[in-house]
Amino acid sequence: MEDRKVIIETGWNLDNSYANLPKLFFSKQVPTPVDSPKLIILNDHLAAYLGLNVQSLQKSDGVAVLAGNQIPKGALPIAQAYAGHQFGHFTMLGDGRALLLGEQITPRGDRVDIQLKGSGRTPYSRGGDGKAALGPMLREYIISEAMYALGIPTTRSLAVVTTGESVFREAELPGAVLTRVAASHLRVGTFQYAAEWGTVEELRALADYALKRHFLDGDGTENRYLFLLQEVIKRQAALIAKWQQVGFIHGVMNTDNVTISGETIDYGPCAFMDTYDPATVFSSIDMKGRYAYGNQPYIAGWNLVRFAETLLPLIDDNKEKAAQLAESAIGEFMQLYHSNWLSGMRTKLGIFNEEAEDKILIENLLSIMHKYGADYTNTFRALTFDDFTDMALFDTESFAEWHEKWQERLGRQEESKDSYHELMKSSNPEIIPRNHRVEEALEAAEKKGDYSVMEKLLDVLSNPYAHSNEQAGYVALPEKSTCPYRTFCGT
Structure with a gap:
């Protein structure tokens, strides 16, 4: 019997209300395609809340969206403009390495931003390459999800995808894109x-x-x-x-x-x-x-x-x-x-x-x-x-x-x-995300390609008030x- 290919909709339900603001507040910009995207970690529970299909996100088309290689239906990628006092000094800023894909309308009717971080240069990059390294993106994933579990209002992390490309900082580092979820990015x-x-x-x-x-x-x-x-x-x-x-x-x-x-x-x-x-x-x-x-x-x-x-x-x-x-x-x-x-x-x-x-x-x-x-x-x-x-x-x-x-x-x-x-x-x-434990997880991931240390850390951090035997070692x-x-x- 011939196999039948079942195509499952990913579940993107995007709106773009921010783009209805005056043009002053954003610039339209498509993500920079990457060579070889690979899904490193996916937040299944958050995906379910968003109304997204986990299995579909793990397939090539789903990963392509998380890497910025494909634009999901309904998306209107934009870089947001903003300023800020940095260490007390006022300056013009903006999304220098992030793009808002749109606002996901969840099955509960909530409206949340879906943003790619590390998706390439924008008009606000100020000389930067607009890319992100794997370590900092995994760090944001770990800490933001720990904060959520602690009951502290926070942006959250849906996924981290490696790009197959290098990012040059003090050293040559593996590149990555983080998908961030927020109530909004208004600042x-x-x-x-x-x-x-x-x-x-x-x-x-x-x-x-x-x-x-x-x-x-x-x-x-x-x-x-x-x-x-x-x-x-x-x-x-x-x-x-x-x-x-x-x-x-x-x-x-x-x-x-x-x-x-x-x-x-x-x-x-x-x-x-x-x-x-x-x-x-x-x-x-x-x-x-x-x-x-x-x-x-x-x-x-x-x-x-x-x-x-x-x-x-x-x-x-x-x-x-x-x-x-x-x-x-x-x-x-x-x-x-x-x-x-x-x-x-x-x-x-x-x-x-x-x-x-x-x-x-x-x-x-x-x-x-x-x-x-x-x-x-x-x-x-x-x-x-x-x-x-x-x-x-x-x-x-x-x-x-x-x-x-x-x-x-x-x-x-x-x-x-x-x-x-x-x-x-x-x-x-x-348990909290102890600094040495976070560094241990990042080092294993970056230098050895071993994500098991991070996965175990995320597991024990997911319920910090459980006071379980599994947490005792941390x-x-x-x-x-x-x-x-x-x-x-x-x-």
Whole structure:
């Protein structure tokens, strides 16, 4: 009997609402074809949410789309224009090595961006080749999916495809393309670009688009653009608090990396903190510690001031009144951040209700951790399971005094010990993407073509609050080194 070839639709259901904005905001650009695309990893669960057929994506035509060699039906590839304050200095930017294929409408009716990263030169490449190396693309895949599992708003990674071509940086590296999924790629930098080089009406069109895309509740408000500012402030306050609660350090909090949606974006020089120290910096280019762990809330506030400045012409025709309204909104940020942070830190200590002294209790613990060089994640893990071994912190009088006060605090709430234990288990991850484990996975992939190390890491990271036996081996800290860990932009 003759075999019948069954053609399965991949499931692309693309729209292009961003392309309806004024031409100022984008440039049409097709991806640069690559020699020999090969699928390295595919996010099956994310593909299913998107309504895509996993089997079809794994076939040659599906891989060709993920590599940029074929354009799926309904796509309109564009590079987005934006600006940004990079380390405090304002400059014109834009998608220099990424293209938005379009917006996938999921079976649930959600609208999400599908972007190829590393897909070749664009009008905004600024002398770059527009390509990406395999290591940084796998790194973004690992970290973004770990962030998602930790419950932190983030862009996600659908796939990584190698190109069969070399990328030249400090050395010759294998090239790759990452498919990134985001609620949108609207940034503070997009608004800065409109405010600097567009008209007020073009700025208004962008703001209206952002409201329609992310904040439909703004339709019934008295001042829609002030509402936009307030909602972005709320989302960023919640996001940064979540970063701090797991010891995540973004590394490059430029305004072009602040999303209007409140998602984490750009996983170049990011990393997770081992030893608790607010001054921790991983980025190789952050010489002065601008984006250190302890500075992240304040930098977020600074970035939001830049966002507010762009919206002033829309908030009110009277410049003075607009400034007053914006200033009042910005003034809420630190209070919102501290409220989110304190709420999250309470759960990490098994605290259900609120007492005025909770902030002091939490800060005293962090102070002791800093003094004795305790590991951030493992300290809270130890508190969760009453396992006070193998850490110098736990043998100190300072900790004993703190522990007694903590137990007294837990005793002043109605919930049982089992209840607060479960709360702590669901708030304190067993595992984070430890820097040495990520590097181990990347080295095996890049140098040996062995992806099993990464696949196993991704598996244990997929449920960080499971506290399973499989995760136990990933709790151990790296061997001490005289050289501090450094990360790079990957461009």
